[in-house]
Amino acid sequence: MDLRLLSSFLAVVEEGHFRRAAERLFLSPAAVTQHVARLESELGTRLLHRGPPVRPTQAGERLTGHARTLLTAADAAREDLAGLVSGRRATPAPLRVGIMGHGSAELTPAAVNAFRRARPEVPVEIRQLDFTEHSSALLEDRVDVAFVRPAPDDERVTADVLTTEQRIIVVPESSPHAAARDEGVRVADVMDLPFFRVPPHTPRPFTEYLYFGDESPRRSTEFALTPQEVLTGVVAGRAAGSGLKSFARYYAWPGAVFVPVLDARWESSYLAVRAVEPGSRPPHPEVAVFRALTLALARELGPRISAA
Structure with missing residues (x-):
C-alpha cells in the first residue's frame, strides 16, 4: 500500500476538506x-463521503486508524535509519x-x-504498575508505554483500545454468589458486596471501573493495590x-x-502513551514502533481474547 495515498487520505479526513488537505501537504x-x-480503487470501496462536509464512510473510519498506525511506524523507521546512516545512533535507552x-491478557506478552x-x-524493561499508577506512571515519566484499564481521563495521555471483555466479580467459595459461576449475576445483585478499597489518590476512572460506577460507601476494610x-x-x-x-x-x-456480570458494560484494556505536546520532552524513539506492532496484534488477537 502506497504511503503517499494514505497520507493524502488521512489529511482529508483530518481537515474535512480536499483543498485544506492539499495545502497542508503542499500538493x-x-x-x-x-x-x-x-x-x-485499490481497496475496492468508497472511503469518503464527498460532502460537504467531507467525512469518512464506515470503511474510511476503519482505515483511518490503520493509516495513522502505518504512517507513524514509517516515520519511526525513517528516523531510526537516518540516525544509523549518519552515525548518530548510540546505545538505545531501554x-x-x-x-x-x-x-x-495474551496480547501483552505477544x-x-x-x-x-x-x-x-x-532493551525492554517491564514495570508492574499498581492501581494508583493508572496514568501517573506515564505522566511522571516512569514508563514509556503502559497497558492499563480503563482509558485514562487526561488529555496528556493518548490511549488505544486493545481488547474488550465481559466483566466479572471475584468472590470466595463461601459467598452465595459463588453458586452463580456458570449462570452469572446482574449488577444489582453485587452492589452489596464488600469490594476492597483503594487509596484516595487512585484515579477516578479506575475506581468507577472497579465498582461498576457505584458511589455506595459500603466497602470492605481491606485495601488492595494489586491483583494479588x-x-x-x-x-x-x-x-x-x-x-x-x-x-x-x-x-x-x-x-x-469468578462470576460473570451479565448486564455490566463490557470494558476495554488500552495501550497508553504520553501525548506529544509543544515544549514537552520527546517520547522514547521506539514508542511509535511498539504502538504500531501492538495495534497490529490487537486487530488479530483482540477478537479472540474478547470471545474467550
Whole structure:
C-alpha cells in the first residue's frame, strides 16, 4: 500500500476538506483527489463521503486508524535509519513498558515479544504498575508505554483500545454468589458486596471501573493495590473484587470464584502513551514502533481474547 495515498487520505479526513488537505501537504487539490481515488480503487470501496462536509464512510473510519498506525511506524523507521546512516545512533535507552495486572491478557506478552524480535538491539524493561499508577506512571515519566484499564481521563495521555471483555466479580467459595459461576449475576445483585478499597489518590476512572460506577460507601476494610492483594482478601473471605473475564485465566487461585456480570458494560484494556505536546520532552524513539506492532496484534488477537 502506497504511503503517499494514505497520507493524502488521512489529511482529508483530518481537515474535512480536499483543498485544506492539499495545502497542508503542499500538493494540488487535483493530486490529493487522485490519491484518494486510487486508494479507493485499490481497496475496492468508497472511503469518503464527498460532502460537504467531507467525512469518512464506515470503511474510511476503519482505515483511518490503520493509516495513522502505518504512517507513524514509517516515520519511526525513517528516523531510526537516518540516525544509523549518519552515525548518530548510540546505545538505545531501554523502552520501559508498564503493565497493570495482567495487562491485555495474551496480547501483552505477544506485543512485547514482537517488539523484541523487531528491535533486538533495544532493551525492554517491564514495570508492574499498581492501581494508583493508572496514568501517573506515564505522566511522571516512569514508563514509556503502559497497558492499563480503563482509558485514562487526561488529555496528556493518548490511549488505544486493545481488547474488550465481559466483566466479572471475584468472590470466595463461601459467598452465595459463588453458586452463580456458570449462570452469572446482574449488577444489582453485587452492589452489596464488600469490594476492597483503594487509596484516595487512585484515579477516578479506575475506581468507577472497579465498582461498576457505584458511589455506595459500603466497602470492605481491606485495601488492595494489586491483583494479588485483591485475591488474598478474597480467599480470606474479607473482600470481593472485580475485573475482566481474562482475569480468571491469569489468577486461578484456590478458593477464589469468578462470576460473570451479565448486564455490566463490557470494558476495554488500552495501550497508553504520553501525548506529544509543544515544549514537552520527546517520547522514547521506539514508542511509535511498539504502538504500531501492538495495534497490529490487537486487530488479530483482540477478537479472540474478547470471545474467550
